[in-house]
Every structure is written in C-alpha cells, then in structure tokens.
Amino acid sequence: MSSRQHVHFNPKAKSWTSPKPTYSPKAIDRFHRSLPNYEPTPLVKLESLANEVGVGAVYVKNETSRFGLPAFKILGASWGAFRSIVEKLNLPLDSDIDTVRDAAQMHQLTLYAATEGNHGRAVARMAAILDVAAEIHVPASMHPSTIKLIGSEGAEVVVSKGRYEDAMHEAEAASKHDKGIMVQDTAFGDYQSVPQVSHSSPTEIARQLTALKWIVDGYGTMMREVDDQLGSTNADLVIAPVGVGSFAQSVVSHFKRNGAFTSMITVEPDTAACLWKSLENGELTDISTTGTIMAGLNCGCPSTIAWELLKNGVDASLTVSDYEAHEAVQYLQSHGINAGPCGGATLAALRRLTASDKNKLGLHGHSTVVLFCTERNRDYEVPMAT
Structure with a gap:
C-alpha cells in the first residue's frame, strides 16, 4: 500500500x-x-x-x-447527435424532436460511433429514437455479449481487427459521406500517437472538438x-x-x-x-x-x-x-x-x-x-x- x-x-x-x-x-x-x-x-x-x-x-x-x-452516456450521445443533425441540416436550434426525426429520415442519415461499450449503445438508442440507421465500430477485444447488446438497439456493429483507437479511425472513415454523422465522445486530436489520425487537419480537429463539447454539455x-x-x-x-x-x-x-x-x-x-x-x-x-x-x-x-x-x-x-x-x-x-x-x-x-x-x-x-x-x-x- x-x-x-x-x-x-x-x-x-x-x-x-x-x-x-x-x-x-x-x-x-x-x-x-x-x-x-x-x-x-x-x-x-x-x-x-x-x-x-x-x-x-x-x-x-x-x-x-x-x-x-x-x-449515463445517453445524456451526452443524444444531445450530441441532436446538435450535429441540426447543424448539418441547418435546422433551428429550438426544433423539437419530431421535426429533427422527420428531417433525419428524409435525408436518410446514418449515425456513426466507435465504442468500448456504453457510448456506442447510447448512440444506437438515439438512432432508434430518430428511426435512422446506426453503425457502431468496436475493438476486436470486445466481449460478444456487449456486441449483442449494442446490436439489440438496431445498430449494425462492425468489429475492428485492432484496438479502440483503430475502431475510431474506421468509424470516422466510414462516416465520410454526405449522409453520415459521427457522434464520438473522444476527439481524434486526443490520439496524436495513432498514425491514422495524427495528420488530421486543424479544421477537422476543431470540428471534432466542437462535437465532443456538445456531448459534454449533454x-x-x-x-x-x-x-x-x-x-x-x-x-x-x-x-x-x-x-x-x-x-x-x-x-x-x-x-x-x-x-x-x-x-x-x-x-x-x-x-x-x-x-x-x-x-x-x-x-x-x-x-x-x-x-x-x-x-x-x-x-x-x-x-x-x-x-x-x-x-x-x-x-x-x-x-x-x-x-x-x-x-x-x-x-x-x-x-x-x-x-x-x-x-x-x-x-x-x-x-x-x-x-x-x-x-x-x-x-x-x-x-x-x-x-x-x-x-x-x-x-x-x-x-x-x-
């Protein structure tokens, strides 16, 4: 001791x-x-x-x-997803959940996240509330029972061959299309030692930090x-x-x-x-x-x-x-x-x-x-x- x-x-x-x-x-x-x-x-x-x-x-x-x-993770994941959708679709910040759900469905949005458990399940639950797709990336070491729980929320679970940091990179790469939204509770700027993310542009890092701040606010x-x-x-x-x-x-x-x-x-x-x-x-x-x-x-x-x-x-x-x-x-x-x-x-x-x-x-x-x-x-x- x-x-x-x-x-x-x-x-x-x-x-x-x-x-x-x-x-x-x-x-x-x-x-x-x-x-x-x-x-x-x-x-x-x-x-x-x-x-x-x-x-x-x-x-x-x-x-x-x-x-x-x-x-507690859904408090941050839900507000982070809401703010990200509102900003992406140029909706008023005081939009109600039904308005955001209708707009997200019309644009066929997909929520993405990497997780070691609770955050990814929370993002998947928010996607279910909005009736949109979710793709959750997880590390190779994740227990099958945890994968099953995330999938039970209706999300597609993608198992990485690597660590959590690798799953983060893969989720971010997968979200890079006009219908994708990344809802992540850790910014890539915090992983400068990971080769795939060490060259993120200042603009991209700023965007990630803003999205993370919304989660913290939640x-x-x-x-x-x-x-x-x-x-x-x-x-x-x-x-x-x-x-x-x-x-x-x-x-x-x-x-x-x-x-x-x-x-x-x-x-x-x-x-x-x-x-x-x-x-x-x-x-x-x-x-x-x-x-x-x-x-x-x-x-x-x-x-x-x-x-x-x-x-x-x-x-x-x-x-x-x-x-x-x-x-x-x-x-x-x-x-x-x-x-x-x-x-x-x-x-x-x-x-x-x-x-x-x-x-x-x-x-x-x-x-x-x-x-x-x-x-x-x-x-x-x-x-x-x-």
Whole structure:
C-alpha cells in the first residue's frame, strides 16, 4: 500500500470559477425531457456511510438506469447527435424532436460511433429514437455479449481487427459521406500517437472538438437534476470518476461555476491514473495502463479540452485499487444501488480520505457529499484483497 499514489491537492481550485457556458442549459434540459421515458435518476441518501466517514450527509446520484440503459452516456450521445443533425441540416436550434426525426429520415442519415461499450449503445438508442440507421465500430477485444447488446438497439456493429483507437479511425472513415454523422465522445486530436489520425487537419480537429463539447454539455442535465434534488442544500464536495475526463469536465464546469461553493475530487484506478499523473507533472501526460475491473476508466491520457478545466478546477485527485472498488460495489448493492466498479469508485475514493485530507478539503460533521455512480453492475473477475 505504501507504493500507491498519494492524494494530489490543488489549493488554487478553491477560488477558481469555470467559464460561463456558451449554451442554454434550459434548452438541453427541455430536449432530454422530450425523449421517451425521461425521468430524473434517483439521488440516494446513505446515512450509514455519512456516519462512517464523519460528514453530515452522503448522497449517491444513481445512474445505473438512464432511459433504461446501464449508464449515463445517453445524456451526452443524444444531445450530441441532436446538435450535429441540426447543424448539418441547418435546422433551428429550438426544433423539437419530431421535426429533427422527420428531417433525419428524409435525408436518410446514418449515425456513426466507435465504442468500448456504453457510448456506442447510447448512440444506437438515439438512432432508434430518430428511426435512422446506426453503425457502431468496436475493438476486436470486445466481449460478444456487449456486441449483442449494442446490436439489440438496431445498430449494425462492425468489429475492428485492432484496438479502440483503430475502431475510431474506421468509424470516422466510414462516416465520410454526405449522409453520415459521427457522434464520438473522444476527439481524434486526443490520439496524436495513432498514425491514422495524427495528420488530421486543424479544421477537422476543431470540428471534432466542437462535437465532443456538445456531448459534454449533454451530461450537464445530470448536474442540474442534483441541484433540484438537493433543494436548498449545497453540495460541499462532489466526487467524479475519470477516464479521459469528459464526464468530469461536465461536473467541474457546473460545480465550479460562479456562485457555487463546491470542492471536487476525481478518482481513477491505481493502474490507469492518467489525470493524476498529468496533474502531478503540470502537463498532459500519456501513461501506460494495465488491466482493471474499472474498464471504463482504463485510459492513458486525458482529453485535451477536459484538461484545460480539470487542471484548474479539481481540488484533489486520487486513485483506488480494484479491491477497494469491489468493496464499494458490495456496499452499494447492499443498499439497493446496483452499481458496477466504475460506479463504486467514487465511494471508494471517499473512504480513502484521511482526517488530514478531509481537513484540507474543508469537510466537517455537517458537510454534504455527492458521489456520482455512473455505471450499472456487470460481470467482472473479483479481485484479490490488497
């Protein structure tokens, strides 16, 4: 245990405020409410956990079922697809879902994405809502059961012979026709080491980053639900998991806005701590990762656009072991939250804080903490105790 990463603190984050949004949060919320079966996901209060860690209240934002899917990803995929279609077809931004569906069908559009699981299934679900085609590219290593789930949404699933990055390149190439729209939650500009995408033009990279920003903006609906559910209570601390950082970017954008008084912790696997390492180095850093049950967090470099906010707005960054995540999963399941390892990581992070850490973050016996549980349970190999 002595060799693990220490908690990285950024005292300047306490006074930092995120840039004012250039989009209308109300428009995004209105869009999501117009989708079939929308309802806010639960904010679950865990009194025993609050007593355990010595704070006033701990809440878990339970994203184990969002629009019937096992993760939060459709919030971003749906808004990203909507914005991309509106821009491609020159439709008014306030178009309703029926108008966009009719236009997308008339132009016979196809949505494309590469995925390691949840994002691709979310894009496929959005294509089904719009009644248009979807082509989802996946890495060769993807489990057949995951491929089947994506296909169950009506998408054509194309299995690459290579890695996720190769699937990204293949999806982008396939989308290069006048009826294709790429809906990707990672920009190719973040993969400069991949030969096929390292020569993307500045214009193309700018387009990818804009499309990614729409996806990140879509995640913001979750944050505003938390505000509504807390009512007059202020979240003193929020904890978010990090893969490439797009979700954490949405969290920091919201909870570090002007007038908010919330600290933020990010959590990564011990074996895939790309944000932690980048924060330690003071610059974006590529790392080699090894396997983890927190598969959705197994990333080697943060997103370039997420980095600009995370390096300034994250108060503390830490890592947890697979076993700590597994213990958190067991605890959450015993309290009626069917979490997976990525979802349990935030609880594991809270448990890892020492008294000194809590003092640095300003936590006390009346503080309110919000944990983001981003993933439903799935099969994984139970790790050894550490």
